Amino acid sequence: MTIYSFWIFDKHCNCIYDREWTLLANPKSGTTNSKQNDDISKLLYGIIFSLRSVTGKLSSTETGRTNEISSISTGRFRIHTYCTATGLWFVLLTDFKPFNYSKVLQHIYSDIFVKYITNNYLSPYDFAQSEGEKRGQGTRKITNRHFKNNLELFLEPMISS
Amino acid sequence: MSQDIIYTSTSDESFKNRSTGYEYTVGPKPSLPDEYTRSPLTSKLYSESLNTKRHEVSLAAMTFLFQEMISALHKECKSVTEFETKLSSYGESIGSRLLELLNFRSSISPGSSSRTSTFLASSTSVLSSQTSQPANNTNNINNTNSNNSGGSTGNRTRSRSNTGTSSKDNTSSTKTTNRDSSDRHHHHHQVESLTSQISKMRRRDLKILDILQFIHGTLWSYLFNHVSDDLVKSSERNNEYMIIDNQPPLTQFISGSNNRISCDYFICGIIKGFLTNAGFRCKVTAHEMPQGQFDSRTVYLIQFDNQVLEREAIRFGQS
Amino acid sequence: MAIETILIINKSGGLIYQRNFSESFASKLNSNDFLIIASTIHSVFAITSQITPKALQITQNNVDYVIPYIPMVGMESSNPQQTRNANVPVKLGSYKGPDFFKEPFISWNKSGLRQLSTDQFTMYIYQTMTGLKFVALSSNVLSTNAGTMNGSIDKTKAVNVASQVADNFLRKIYCLYGDYVMKDPFYSMEMPIKSELFDKAVKRMVNNLL
Numbered sequence: 001m002t003i004y005s006f007w008i009f010d011k012h013c014n015c016i017y018d019r020e021w022t023l024l025a026n027p028k029s030g031t032t033n034s035k036q037n038d039d040i041s042k043l044l045y046g047i048i049f050s051l052r053s054v055t056g057k058l059s060s061t062e063t064g065r066t067n068e069i070s071s072i073s074t075g076r077f078r079i080h081t082y083c084t085a086t087g088l089w090f091v092l093l094t095d096f097k098p099f100n101y102s103k104v105l106q107h108i109y110s111d112i113f114v115k116y117i118t119n120n121y122l123s124p125y126d127f128a129q130s131e132g133e134k135r136g137q138g139t140r141k142i143t144n145r146h147f148k149n150n151l152e153l154f155l156e157p158m159i160s161s
Numbered sequence: 162m163s164q165d166i167i168y169t170s171t172s173d174e175s176f177k178n179r180s181t182g183y184e185y186t187v188g189p190k191p192s193l194p195d196e197y198t199r200s201p202l203t204s205k206l207y208s209e210s211l212n213t214k215r216h217e218v219s220l221a222a223m224t225f226l227f228q229e230m231i232s233a234l235h236k237e238c239k240s241v242t243e244f245e246t247k248l249s250s251y252g253e254s255i256g257s258r259l260l261e262l263l264n265f266r267s268s269i270s271p272g273s274s275s276r277t278s279t280f281l282a283s284s285t286s287v288l289s290s291q292t293s294q295p296a297n298n299t300n301n302i303n304n305t306n307s308n309n310s311g312g313s314t315g316n317r318t319r320s321r322s323n324t325g326t327s328s329k330d331n332t333s334s335t336k337t338t339n340r341d342s343s344d345r346h347h348h349h350h351q352v353e354s355l356t357s358q359i360s361k362m363r364r365r366d367l368k369i370l371d372i373l374q375f376i377h378g379t380l381w382s383y384l385f386n387h388v389s390d391d392l393v394k395s396s397e398r399n400n401e402y403m404i405i406d407n408q409p410p411l412t413q414f415i416s417g418s419n420n421r422i423s424c425d426y427f428i429c430g431i432i433k434g435f436l437t438n439a440g441f442r443c444k445v446t447a448h449e450m451p452q453g454q455f456d457s458r459t460v461y462l463i464q465f466d467n468q469v470l471e472r473e474a475i476r477f478g479q480s
Numbered sequence: 481m482a483i484e485t486i487l488i489i490n491k492s493g494g495l496i497y498q499r500n501f502s503e504s505f506a507s508k509l510n511s512n513d514f515l516i517i518a519s520t521i522h523s524v525f526a527i528t529s530q531i532t533p534k535a536l537q538i539t540q541n542n543v544d545y546v547i548p549y550i551p552m553v554g555m556e557s558s559n560p561q562q563t564r565n566a567n568v569p570v571k572l573g574s575y576k577g578p579d580f581f582k583e584p585f586i587s588w589n590k591s592g593l594r595q596l597s598t599d600q601f602t603m604y605i606y607q608t609m610t611g612l613k614f615v616a617l618s619s620n621v622l623s624t625n626a627g628t629m630n631g632s633i634d635k636t637k638a639v640n641v642a643s644q645v646a647d648n649f650l651r652k653i654y655c656l657y658g659d660y661v662m663k664d665p666f667y668s669m670e671m672p673i674k675s676e677l678f679d680k681a682v683k684r685m686v687n688n689l690l
Contacts (some may be wrong), residue, residue, distance in 0.1 A: 004533030022534045030534070043530050050520045055598045057513055066599055073595040074528045075545060075587060076536055093533050096594075100641060144570070220574040224663045231665035414573065414663035414674030424665070 002095040003158050004077060005030075006151070007044060008113070011087030013141040015041040016127045019151070024160040033141045046093065047072065048081055062081040070102055084109060086097065104158070112154065194286075194349075227411055231424055245426040249445075252430020257438040259431065263379050268363035357424065365439050369465065369473055372439055373402055376432060384431070385410055388459075400465040404432065407455040418449050423440065425459050432461055440468040482602065483686045484617045486653065490670045492612030493522035499675040502619075502687050521593070521615060523537065529591030545587045550641075552579055553648040554685040573659035579653040585594065596642055599620065599680060604643060606650035612657075614650040618642075649689060656681045 005020035018041060023029035035041050051069055059067030073096050082090040082105035090105045090113075102125040127140045142148075143152050229253070238244040251318045366372035377392040385406075395401035409428065415421040425447035433445040452458050488497035498511070509517075523613035550662040555578065572580060587594075589607040602621060608613040620642065659668055661679035666676065 002535075006533045020534055020537060024539070040531050043527050047524050047527055047531070051523050051596060052516050054520050055596070055600075057509060057517060059598075059600060067601075068599050070597050070599065071595075072528070072593065072597075074592060075590045076595055077533055093531075098643070145565055207547050221658075221663070226575065228663055228665040235665065236669055320576050408571065414677065416660070416677045419664065477587065 001097065001099055001158055002160050003155060004095075006091040006108075006155065007089075007121065008142070009041075009045055009089040009091065009093040010127050010139075012128050013045055013049075014127065014140065015045070015138065017142040020156075021159055027152070027156045027159045030155070033143070045089075048079070048089065048091065052083075068101070070096070072091075074096070080104060080105060082109065085109075108151065108154065112147060112150050116144050116150065117142060120144065201435065213472025223229060224414060227424075227427070230427075231415075241423060245423055248424070248426045249430035249433060253425045253430075253434030253437070256431040256436075259380060259383070260435050260438045263375075263383055264363050264365055268359050268361065280466060283375070312403050355358060367440075369402070369441065369469065370479060372436065373463070377404060380431075382436060398464075400467065400470055402463045402465075404461045404463065405450075405458065406461070407452075407458050409457060409459050412459075413457060421457065422447050422459070425461075427460055432463065436463070436465075442470070443467050482619045483498065483689060484619050485615075486617075486682060486686070487518055487521075487613075487615040488657070488673065489518045489522055489613040489615065490655075492670065493519045494670065495519075496671065497678075499679065501680065501683070518615075523607070525592040525607075525613065527592045532591065545590060546584050547587050547647045547651075548584045548642055549582060550645055550648045552688045553645055554652055555579055556684075556688055568681075573656075573658075574663075575640060575655060580652050585651065596644075602642070604646035604650065605648055606654065608654055612654075614651055614653050614657075616646055616653075618646065648683075653682060656685070 001161065002024060005018065007019075008017060010016045015035065017033060018035045019030065019032050020035065021027065021030040032134040048069065051072060055067050055069055068083055069081050071081070076096055078094050078096045078098070080092040080094060080101040082102060084090075088109070090109055092101050092105060094101065118125070123144055124140060125143075127142070231248070234244055234247055234251075238247060274370055366375055373392055377389045381387065381389040381404075389403035390406050390407045391403070393403045393405065395403065406428075411422075411427065412421045412424045415424050429445040429447050432441060436443050436445075443466060446462045446464075448460045448462055450458050450460050483497070483501055485500050490496050491530060498514050498518075576579075585608075588609050591604065592607055593605055595605070598621075600619070600621065602618050604616045604618065606616075608614075634656050656678060657673075660675050660681055661673050664675055664677075669674065
């Protein structure tokens with residue numbers, strides 16, 4: 001399994017954290033928090049958003065059954081998503097071999113994000129800069145050192161193995 | 162946000178140049194041989210010898226041609242009857258030619274019957290049987306005796322086994338053709354000498370039943386590679402006969418039973434042309450009669466003119 | 481693999497064929513909903529190639545696009561319950577032999593959306609050279625309990641096979657399309673498919689799929 005990039009989107013459709021590995025041999029390579037306003041993050045968001053609307057329509061009406069997207073694949077790579085109740089999306093781009101990453105994303109959310117961002121009084125809860133912010137400009141990023149380090153530590157063994 | 166045009170389904174230029182398949186901006190891109198380090202997938206189709214194959218027209222090609230004919234006719238016709246009449250007239254010219262051709266082929270003496278059956282095995286292929294003719298011809302001159310199985314044209318099983326042996330000989334004779342182009346000229350002379358193989362010319366059938374049998378057997382085998390599924394005389398009317406096809410091959414892809422039946426008028430035309438030119442004036446119509454698992458079972462109803470029946474009564478007496 | 485729904489989307493994103501094969505979640509939708517779904521899939525399909533990760537662009541590693549041939553997917557003989565026509569050879573229109581094709585093939589869907597898995601269904605997309613898309617909605621779900629980091633290899637393989645079966649199956653639907661739609665003189669290109677022969681053939685194939 002190989003990991004190419006990791007993204008977090010908030011409820012305002014903004015990318016609040018991104019990490020992309022460019023050289024698989026070197027886990028330190030790549031960029032962090034550089035693509036927030038890039039097309040790629042918007043397109044990625046758009047894909048997941050549109051497909052969520054499709055799956056929402058196609059879902060069963062039975063109560064208690066959710067129809068969340070677990071993965072989206074193309075011929076070259078696979079997108080794994082994990083959506084929280086608060087509207088946060090955790091997105092992982094991996095190679096296209098079918099492997100279930102939902103537990104990985106769940107772990108990132110519950111053990112890393114909640115621990116270092118949500119439970120951190122100094123970190124903003126809402127990453128939009130102003131109350132009126134809907135989408136686009138004026139968003140903050142996750143810059144917490146502990147969050148970054150722990151995330152790296154957790155994902156490093158999966159980057160290229 | 163940068164305002165790049167999204168070339169849908171491509172990621173970057175280099176990728177775009179490499180990729181195969183459908184590109185929204187440029188249309189389909191064929192894969193080039195040097196595009197992969199691996200060799201392209203090989204299909205058995207390319208390695209098979211053409212000579213050992215039976216000569217057949219591809220059904221797909223035939224139906225595409227037929228489809229174009231139908232849609233061209235459909236555009237210019239205003240009513241269903243006009244459409245059916247015109248389509249029928251297309252078939253008639255084929256039928257009248259087939260009367261000549263099939264009677265001629267059936268008259269080749271039993272000694273060279275293997276060749277006759279090769280023609281028939283070629284099913285709808287007029288063209289390919291003609292091209293195979295020179296090769297077969299030499300083969301027959303050399304091997305007339307060895308292939309002498311004396312099977313009649315209607316004997317399908319035997320003719321198939323003969324096809325196998327004769328086509329092997331084809332391989333050798335076509336090789337010589339390739340080696341020396343002047344040989345080809347030589348072959349053509351032998352095509353003309355085919356007449357020497359005919360000891361007795363087959364006459365066209367004069368009785369209604371005989372000619373219907375010929376249609377049911379020989380004509381159907383020539384067109385569709387099998388005899389028609391049934392030949393029935395109407396119990397109600399004296400002048401009506403029915404030829405039944407469980408799965409008409411030519412119109413099997415056309416949806417809507419009314420549409421399909423209209424298209425079957427092409428076959429009606431072939432039958433009509435065949436019979437009319439043989440002196441049996443008649444009217445041929447197509448009807449759908451599903452039975453059991455055959456949803457597209459088609460009945461070709463042949464209604465002979467009264468004069469045909471009268472003539473038959475005078476010529477052969479009341480039976 | 482139980483197929484719930486099959487969609488065919490033409491090269492400009494219009495829905496030209498849609499059938500539900502069971503009374504499931506998809507059957508409550510009206511035709512307008514399906515039109516929207518089809519065009520959404522079409523546009524997402526195009527966008528997915530835009531977000532190819534940098535690492536993939538740099539390495540250009542040759543992904544194997546060859547789909548192996550899986551024998552008799554959706555054919556009569558693959559279904560042991562249907563032995564009634566055992567003595568009558570099944571005719572496959574203009575295709576000869578017991579199966580539509582017998583060789584592995586290269587997938588034309590290289591950068592676009594191929595599979596979408598959710599908690600309730602899996603969607604498979606097969607794209608042809610000409611941009612036609614065949615979409616199958618299967619009620620089978622990617623197993624979610626393979627969650628541990630070193631999840632079993634077997635399960636990974638099983639999911640891979642499922643997508644290969646889907647590609648084989650949808651390619652056969654494409655073969656049927658080639659026969660019963662393309663060879664129908666009364667069909668106009670890019671328009672909704674109304675051929676009941678095609679309908680019947682697709683239904684038969686879906687039923688044969690166990």
